[in-house]
Amino acid sequence: MRSFSLLALCSFSPLLIAADMPGSQDLPIVPRMVDAQIVDYRPAVEIERIYPLGSIRKISGQLRFDGQVSARGNATSVTYELPPEHSSTEAFTAAREALQQQDAQLLFWCQARDCGESSLWANEVFGNAKLYGADNEQAYLLLRLAAPKENTLVALYSITRGNRKAYLHVEQFEAAAPLGDLLPTSATLLRELKSTGELDFPQLTNAPDDTWLRLISRGLNLDTTLRVSVSGPSAEAWRQALIVQGVRAARLETGSVEGSGLHIQLLR
Known part of the structure; x- marks a missing residue:
């Protein structure tokens, strides 16, 4: 059995909810850390989505990575600012363990400089400038949920910025058509x-x-x-x-x- 970090997971209080971005809500598949606040929320919208399966870089103005998952479907995302007593690594690990407890399959996982440039993840992949920080303080994970939700992907991205504020971004993508075979690296x-x-x-x-x-x-x-x-x-x-x-x-x-x-x- 995989260990499951219950410490530092979900806690809902009036003070916490009041601090959230208006109209925002958690994604049920990933419990939030105690005292984390939602600072960015994007409700479901149908888009063509590309998730990298490799370190990202920019060459001649074009984003490059070794592999990818691309599909059309509905994407919903939430970004948490974490309390000072918890690191982005803690939040990332707790979210990963929660998803693995649901038998989600890991497709691509990178940490620190192995991911490439944080600015590219923030601006080019997730379109969220809050996620730009130090390259050695980032982590990214793409997972596929277990059947009967095998056409749903979840992306996690954690970062600590230069001002020491830490963030966890969670994105859920429901593909409009079967994703077929997807293999981890x-x-x-x-x-x-x-x-x-x-x-x-x-x-x-x-x-x-x-x-x-x-x-x-x-x-x-x-x-x-x-x-x-x-x-x-x-x-x-x-x-x-x-x-x-x-x-x-x-x-x-x-x-x-x-x-x-x-x-x-x-x-x-």
Whole structure:
């Protein structure tokens, strides 16, 4: 089971509500931090939306990133200013854990300078100047909700500005058409493994799938110091396949975690 940060989550008081932007409201899928205030709210509007799946940069006036999810649908967003006693990292982590408790799938996760320039995220991606801050004080995460809401994406972006004010931006996007297959990046799998201690793939119940095998092996080989256990109905087949893909055998053990699909656990 993933840990769930209940501390610093939702609290609703008359004082807190009075401080919110008029007409604003929380998104039900992400509880707010105690004493956080809504400083920007954009109700559902139908748009063509592009979410980056890589570090962003600008070349010859054009925004560039390695991958993307693009679709038309309804986007709703809320931006919180956090109280001084809580950091943007705390708020980002609590929101991520709340979504993972709902079995949301991580598609892309970056932190600090790995995300690119904060000014581009603030102005070009989210169109919200409040989100511009120090490049090393940012984090971005794109998730896909579990069925039956698999055509809904959630984007999280946290930032601490130069004046030390911290913000969490939450955007929910409901696609008008099925999103189809969406795969995480290998670097995102590694970041999730190192942050949560495990990776769950309930859909991978059979023999190793070539696409997922490449993603997982690349992720594990981004940090060759890590050792993991591999559990599930086809655990030994996956372990052998990962070895063939270049993951050293000494880094892989067959585990005993019960579940319907592949489970990878970090060995401390």
